[in-house]
């Protein structure tokens with residue numbers, strides 16, 4: 001299975017990582033996938049189940065799911081980080097509070113509602129699902145970028161200005177690097193959120209593991225439902241694990 | 256400002272009728288302040304909290320923009336030049352030190368040279384040289400992160416960083432405030448020794464009068480509203496306080512504090528010569544402070560001091576004569 005393969009290579013790549021516990025998540029994922037494999041192998045699949053669980057069907061759904069998550073997360077970061085930075089600049093700082101409040105409120109709207117609403121306005125398909133995912137995952141990225149920058153010790157900014165840095169140089173050499181850990185935490189949350197919410201994309205015809213789950217429900221076939229859910233879980237755990245590794249690798253040293 | 260006298264040629268920093276009123280406040284924090292700081296001079300600004308010391312200091316590198324008046328550095332009017340560029344040429348040390356935690360010590364020191372476009376290897380060499388200068392072993396500290404250093408070590412790095420581009424002027428805002436008293440005294444002593452070598456023009460803010468007396472060539476005492484109550488040498492401030500505010504601010508113990516500023520040579524002029532030979536005398540140098548001389552006399556249980564004077568040979572002063580001469584406020588030789 002491709003998740004398992006992915007897990008393996010990433011693990012060996014990260015083999016030099018110090019710190020314990022980096023192996024916990026991948027072993028959980030491997031155990032989950034192994035159990036799933038044994039479970040499906042032990043079943044006597046009827047023709048409907050066999051069709052729904054054919055390798056290319058499941059892997060295709062998984063691949064679509066990954067595409068949805070990756071594209072939407074990249075776009076979320078591309079929108080959220082610059083917006084978050086802009087909203088911490090003096091002058092429009094006050095607008096930041098308003099935007100945050102609005103973003104917080106939007107988080108309360110159920111994701112399925114957003115999806116359906118957008119589908120009604122823009123039609124269905126991959127990109128519509130991406131738009132919905134971006135809207136949904138924007139908040140943690142935006143908020144953590146703003147919080148990350150605001151929590152930088154004012155004395156450091158003062159020291160930077162005092163040695164002749166322009167506001168831009170202060171942003172690039174002081175504020176952003178020091179905000180990285182908090183920003184990465186927000187991006188990680190967005191990623192995990194996207195893995196989950198992307199299952200709903202099936203309702204708007206965008207494919208993904210959600211389509212495996214919903215066909216399991218629609219056809220009343222328990223094994224199909226289980227495979228879809230378990231793969232979603234395994235994907236979420238793998239993504240979280242990779243994000244954790246990235247967080248550790250990208251965090252500036254010394255802080 | 257045309258009614259003001261033109262600054263003297265050895266003036267390094269000139270504040271000419273400078274005022275600052277922060278937006279939204281109806282009273283100026285600093286109003287119509289004029290000061291002249293000479294090349295290579297170490298000037299300390301002291302005064303009660305909130306009197307505008309930091310504001311005054313930050314107007315010199317224009318982190319705070321004056322609302323009126325002119326600022327000249329080395330004869331150049333910098334009131335309206337590009338602030339970032341100006342600040343790259345002025346060293347600045349703050350109480351919170353402000354080392355960037357994600358950069359190594361060497362990279363922290365090399366920040367300004369980097370902005371000025373100095374090549375990487377050269378920056379590194381400069382950083383190591385400066386670490387040496389402030390008394391830190393480069394091999395041990397250059398590649399560490401600020402968190403791994405003690406407060407006193409960090410403060411030294413802060414000084415090294417301010418010196419990185421060899422600026423003629425250094426501004427320091429309570430630079431030794433964040434370290435414990437013992438480390439502070441050590442830093443002060445080392446800093447004085449460093450200043451003897453590098454001879455920068457330094458303006459330092461403190462609210463510790465003892466620190467001001469120890470370090471300053473001249474001390475500017477501010478009253479609230481940045482009124483310059485007195486701007487003079489430590490000895491002159493202790494001997495002839497300009498008004499009651501200065502007297503109060505300096506506090507009790509001024510006569511005793513003077514003893515460490517007064518040299519034996521200073522008191523020789525006013526002291527009548529006593530006949531030598533009566534008792535045991537301690538030999539002291541004319542450059543020694545009266546405080547040191549007294550300490551030695553008291554420790555040895557002697558009756559006076561013996562000073563070698565170039566033309567007259569040697570002079571003996573007994574304890575009483577020494578003290579009487581040292582307590583005369585008017586006579587100050589400079």
Ligand SMILES: Nc1ncnc2c1ncn2[C@@H]1O[C@H](COP(=O)(O)OP(=O)(O)OP(=O)(O)O)[C@@H](O)[C@H]1O
Nearest residue numbers: 277278284302303304305306307308309310311462
């Ligand atoms: N950015 C600012 N905006 C408005 N008011 C300010 C600002 N900075 C300082 N002030 C006010 O100006 C006055 C002088 O402040 P300043 O920091 O210059 O005092 P200080 O002499 O350095 O005091 P301290 O010894 O406490 O450091 C204070 O009343 C302070 O509240």
Ligand SMILES: [Mg+2]
Nearest residue numbers: 308309310460
């Ligand atoms: Mg201050």
